[in-house]
Amino acid sequence: MRPGDTVAVVSPSGPPNAARLRNGVRALEALGLKVVLGENVMARQTLDYLAGSDAARAADLQSAWCDPAVSAVFCSRGGYGSARLLDLLDFDAMRAAGPKTLIGYSDVTALHHVWGTELGLPTLHGPMPAYEPFCDEPRTWEHLRAALFDDPLPVPGSLVLSPGRAEGVVAGGNLSLLASLCGTRYQPSFAGKIVFLEEIGEEPYRVDRMLTQLLQTGALDDVAGIALGSWEECGDPLPVLRDRLVPLGVPILAGLPVGHGTPHLSVWLGALGVIDTESCSLSGRLRDGEGAL
Incomplete structure (x- = not known):
């Protein structure tokens, strides 16, 4: 990635804390990145541990991945719910979108695994914008910055x-x-x-x-x-x-x-x-x- 690139933030699992998400977005923008939010990033539904319906979360994730302007997709947080999306994603369309980076951890493990098997792409197991620590812990932030900008640290x-x-x-x-x-x-x-x-x-x-x-x-x-x-x-x-x-x-x-x-x-x-x-x-x-x- 390079300064000026566009990154998307989506919520394939649980709903994020609004204040933490704002802080995370500001931190990404401070790196010179343009940040766009998924339409349903802050959505809620009857099951309050999910950030909107399965269809809405899958649509946000696929839309961000297939957007040619987006270089990387951050998951806002983990929680639970990403595995519910796996059968709703069009992997043919996502393969056609070309390589880019998925970032997250915890519940995002289901996506990491399937991105490797279905898309054949490396993904970044790293901190997410609506979780602490993100930019507040110096070593965490330094390591994420290095990984994003192609100078990975040991x-x-x-x-x-x-x-x-x-x-x-x-x-x-x-x-x-x-x-x-x-x-x-x-x-x-x-x-x-x-x-x-x-x-x-x-x-x-x-x-x-x-x-x-x-x-x-x-x-x-x-x-x-x-x-x-x-x-x-x-x-x-x-x-x-x-x-x-x-x-x-x-x-x-x-x-x-x-x-x-x-x-x-x-x-x-x-x-x-x-x-x-x-x-x-x-x-x-x-x-x-x-x-x-």
């Missing part, structure tokens, strides 16, 4: 669960969203990939249950490596993570400040990545040049 870890070096396309996101896709037509398969996982508000036994679901469906068969982000309000998940993931026999790096915690660094999904437990980092390249995720 993502350091803090703990090695299983040593080694692994290369592969980075995929994944929020654990509960990935588990919810199991048994659907969008069921994940991460063979040959570096799997990134994070979560919020789940007790260790629930983390165990969701990891077991991924293992039993074969989603984690033949993975190249695993990168673990933040586990906010999840008690102490490390014993469970060790128990369920170390037997896979692949390099595992934990403690990446990516996900619901602060700071929230940005990671390109669908990009080539490298886990190096000696340097305790996740790095990679987005295009032809070498760089860090």
Whole structure:
């Protein structure tokens, strides 16, 4: 992206807080970006955890993606609801729109996954305009700016669960969203990939249950490596993570400040990545040049 580009903000999941969204839009404009809002970005409906009807949210997302003036699409926030849109999107039309960037995390994991499988495009697992931190936490903001303007910064870890070096396309996101896709037509398969996982508000036994679901469906068969982000309000998940993931026999790096915690660094999904437990980092390249995720 470059200053002067147009970005759209849509709400494929829950309704955003108006004041936070305004602050996020101002921050994007301060980067020299033009910001347009989806028609239904602030909509409400009977189910108050959804930002408008499924049809309206899907139409906003597809309209923004297919607009030739738009270079990137930010999801305003997560919550719940993006998976309800997957069968309503015209992926043929979205493929014809050409490459651009989708940005978000948490519930947006469903979109990240399908953008990779249906559109074959890298997406940015990063902070959203109506969430804190966005522009208020310096390291989060610096990392997002770097990722958007093609100078991605390294993502350091803090703990090695299983040593080694692994290369592969980075995929994944929020654990509960990935588990919810199991048994659907969008069921994940991460063979040959570096799997990134994070979560919020789940007790260790629930983390165990969701990891077991991924293992039993074969989603984690033949993975190249695993990168673990933040586990906010999840008690102490490390014993469970060790128990369920170390037997896979692949390099595992934990403690990446990516996900619901602060700071929230940005990671390109669908990009080539490298886990190096000696340097305790996740790095990679987005295009032809070498760089860090």
